[in-house]
Amino acid sequence: MGSVAMEEMPMDLEFGKLVGELREVYESGRTRGLEWRLSQLRGLVRLLEEEEEGIFDALYHDLGKHRAESFRDEVHTPLVAFPATAMVVPEPLGVVLIFSCWNLPIGLALEPLSGALAAGNAAVVKPSELAPYTSAFLVANVPRYLDPEAVKVVDGGAEVGEKLMEYRWDKVLFTGSSRVGQLIMTKAAKHLTPVALELGSKCPCIVDWLDSNRDSQVAVNRIIGAKWSTCSGQACIAIDYLLVEEEFAPILIELLKSTLKRFFTKPEYMARILNEKHFQRLAGFLADRRVASSVVHGGHVNAKTLTIEPTLLLNPPLDSDIMTEEIFGPLLPIITVKKIEDSIKFLKSKPKPLAIYAFTRNEKLKRRIIEETSSGSVTFNDAIVQYGLDTIPFGGVGHSGFGQYHGKYSFEMFSHKKAVLKRSFLLEFMFRYPPWDDSKIGMLRHVYRFDYVSLFFALIGLRR
Numbered sequence: 110m111g112s113v114a115m116e117e118m119p120m121d122l123e124f125g126k127l128v129g130e131l132r133e134v135y136e137s138g139r140t141r142g143l144e145w146r147l148s149q150l151r152g153l154v155r156l157l158e159e160e161e162e163g164i165f166d167a168l169y170h171d172l173g174k175h176r177a178e179s180f181r182d183e184v185h186t187p188l189v190a191f192p193a194t195a196m197v198v199p200e201p202l203g204v205v206l207i208f209s210c211w212n213l214p215i216g217l218a219l220e221p222l223s224g225a226l227a228a229g230n231a232a233v234v235k236p237s238e239l240a241p242y243t244s245a246f247l248v249a250n251v252p253r254y255l256d257p258e259a260v261k262v263v264d265g266g267a268e269v270g271e272k273l274m275e276y277r278w279d280k281v282l283f284t285g286s287s288r289v290g291q292l293i294m295t296k297a298a299k300h301l302t303p304v305a306l307e308l309g310s311k312c313p314c315i316v317d318w319l320d321s322n323r324d325s326q327v328a329v330n331r332i333i334g335a336k337w338s339t340c341s342g343q344a345c346i347a348i349d350y351l352l353v354e355e356e357f358a359p360i361l362i363e364l365l366k367s368t369l370k371r372f373f374t375k376p377e378y379m380a381r382i383l384n385e386k387h388f389q390r391l392a393g394f395l396a397d398r399r400v401a402s403s404v405v406h407g408g409h410v411n412a413k414t415l416t417i418e419p420t421l422l423l424n425p426p427l428d429s430d431i432m433t434e435e436i437f438g439p440l441l442p443i444i445t446v447k448k449i450e451d452s453i454k455f456l457k458s459k460p461k462p463l464a465i466y467a468f469t470r471n472e473k474l475k476r477r478i479i480e481e482t483s484s485g486s487v488t489f490n491d492a493i494v495q496y497g498l499d500t501i502p503f504g505g506v507g508h509s510g511f512g513q514y515h516g517k518y519s520f521e522m523f524s525h526k527k528a529v530l531k532r533s534f535l536l537e538f539m540f541r542y543p544p545w546d547d548s549k550i551g552m553l554r555h556v557y558r559f560d561y562v563s564l565f566f567a568l569i570g571l572r573r
Contacts, residue, residue, distance in 0.1 A: 124272055124275075127233070127263070128204065128233075128277075128278075130258065131204045131231045131261065132231070134258050135201075135203055135230070135231040139259065140226075140230060145256070146226060146228075149226040150226060152254035152256075153219055153254065153255070155254055156219075156250055156253075156254040156255075160246070160250050163250065164179065164183065164215055165180075167214075167243040167245070167246040168183065168215065168240075168242075168243060171239075171240040171241065171383075172212070172340060173380045173381035174340065174380045175380075178339075178380065182339065182340075183215040183216040197527070198529050199228065199520070199524040199525065199527070200229070200527050201229035201230045201523065201524065201525075202228070202230055202279040202524065202525055203230060203231070203279030204231045204279050205230045205232050205279055205280040205281070206232075206273060206274075207221050207222060208235045208237075208270065208281070208282065208283040208284060208285065208293070209235070209236050209237060210237050211239035211240040211243075211383060212343045212344050212345075212383075213344065214240040214244070215246075217284050217307075218234050218247060220515070220519065221514055221522070222234055222260070224514055224520050224522055224523050225280075226255075226260070227519070228520050230280075230523050231260070232260050233260075233261045233263055233273070234247065234261070234263070235262075235263050235265075235269065235273060236248075237285075238264075238269075239383060247262045271292075271296070274292075274297065275296065276300075278300070278302050279303075280304075280305070280523055281293060281297055281302055281305070282305045282307070283305070283306050284307040284345075285308070287308050287309065287508065290306045290510070304512075305504070305510075305511065305522060306510040306511055307345065307463075307503075307505060308463070308508070308509050309435045310345065310349075310435060310460065310462040311350065311462055312346060312347065312348055312463055313452075313456055313459075313462060313465055313466070314332060314335075314348045314465075314466040314492060315351075315352045315353075315449065315467040315469065316328060316332070316351055316467075316468045317449045317469035317471055318449070319468065320470060324470075325360075325361075325364060329361070329364045329365055329368050331468075331490075331491050331492055332365070333365070333372055334492070335347060335491075335493040336348045336419075336439070337379055337419050338372070338378075338379070341380040341381065341382065341439045342437065342439045342440070343382070343383060344437075344493070345435075345509075346464050346493050346495075346496055347437075347493065348441070348466060348492055349442075350432070350441065350442040350443070350444055351441065351442070351444065352444050352455060353443060353444075353446070353449075354445065354446060354449050355445040355446070355447065358423065358443060358445050361443070365406070366421070376414075376416065379439070381416050382415040382417060382438060384415070387437070387438070388410075388412060388417070391410075391417055391436070391439075391440065392410050393430070394431040395410070395420070397429055397430065399426045400426070400429050400430075400431050403425040404422050405422065405423045406419070406420065406421040407420035407421060407439075417438060417440070419439050420439060420440045420441065421441055421443060422440065422441065422443065423442075423443050423445075424443070424444060424445055425442050427444075449469070449471075449474065450474065450477070453477055453481050453482060456482050457481065457482060460507060460509070461505070461508060462484045462485070462505075462509055463485040463486070463509040463510070464486045464487070464495065465478060465482060465484040465486075465488075466487075466488050466489075466492040467487070468489070468490050469490070483506060483507070484509070485505040485506050485509055485510070486501070486503070496515075498515070498516075499517075501515070502514065502515055503515040538552075540553060541553075548567070551567060552564055552568070
C-alpha cells in the first residue's frame, strides 16, 4: 500500500501501522543506498514526463490552470546535489512528513519530496484536500513510480493532518497559512519534532522611475506575470502590492491597464479562484466602501464562475483588511510615496515578507533594500522567478516562515550534518592530562591561541 485514501482506512487504527511500516523500511537500511536514492529520483522524473497530461488535467479541474501555466510552474525535473566534506557526513533524518498546499499542488509536493529521497529518508506526503483532483492523481501515481513501502501519499481533510501530527516524525515540512502553521508547531512540540514552515505574507514590489519606455513596459509585463499569471495571484510569492512615487503612479496605472487588456484576451488565460470561501474572502475586501472607492480598474466579480477581474486599487486605506491581510488573489493595491526611498521606511514597519521585489536601475537603492530590509529573498527587475532557481535557497523569515529548500538546500533540509573527527595514535600530548603545573597551562594557552610556534619551542624545552 503506497498511497492511502482516507475512506479506506480508520485513522486511529491505521496511521500507527503506516508510521511503523515506514520506520521498519527506513531501519532496514534500504533508503540509504545511493542506487535506491537515484532510482527514486528517476521515478519522479518519469512520473512528470509520463503523466504530464494527467497533471495538466488535475490542475485544470482543481484550479482552472491553463496547461501552459501548469507546465511553467509545476512540471519540471528536480535537480539535487549531494554536498559533503571530509569532516562532515550528511545522514538521513529518518521518516519525514511533507504537507503540500493547493495552489502549486504538484510542485510543492514533489520538489521537497525529491530532497527527502535524495537524502535517504522514508516519506509521507499529505496533499491538500482543497485540490482533490491533484491529490487523487498523486495517490494513484506515486506508488507506480516510487518505492511504495518507503514513500506514502495520505489523502484526506484537515482531520487527517491533525491525526498524522499525533505521531513522531523526524522532520515536518508544512506549506500553507500561518494559522495552520501554528497548529503544526504546537503538535510537533510534543515529540520535539523539527519543523520547517513555508508561510504566506504580503510581498511588496517597489517600482522606481525607469529610464526608457521599453524598461517600463518590461517591468509591467513581469509585474503582471507575477500577479495575475501565477494562479491568479493565489501564490505565497505573488506580488501583494506596489510602492511607487506619486508622480509615476498615473503612468504606471495606464501601462498596467493596456497590458492587462493585451495579455488576458480569453478568460481561460487566468486561473479561477479556488472555491466559494476564498472567493467571498476576496469579494469582502472590495465590499469595504473605503476600498471600493479606491478601485481604478476592474473590480468585477462573478460568483458563479469564481472569477474576479484583474483589479487595480490606488491608495486603499492602510488600516483596511486588503492592506493588513495577505490578499492571495487578483487584487493589486498601489501605494504612493513622496520619494521612492520612502518605501524602505514603509517596509521596515511591516512584518518580514517571503519576498521583496524592486524594479529599479538605482544601485544605491538596491543596496539600501538589501541592507536595511529583511525578507526571505530579494529580486530586482523581475518577480517570482527566484522560486525556479535551484542554486539559491527558498524560504521565509520571521512571520513568513523558516527553513529553506530547493536544489542542494532540499537535500540539506532533510539531512543531518554529522561531524566526524578521525585521529591517529601517532602523537600524544601529555599536557592535556593531570597532574597539572604552570608549564602545562602555558602549553594549553598556546594551543587555544593557535600559537603553534611557541608550543613547539615549549615542547622541546626552549623559550621563544
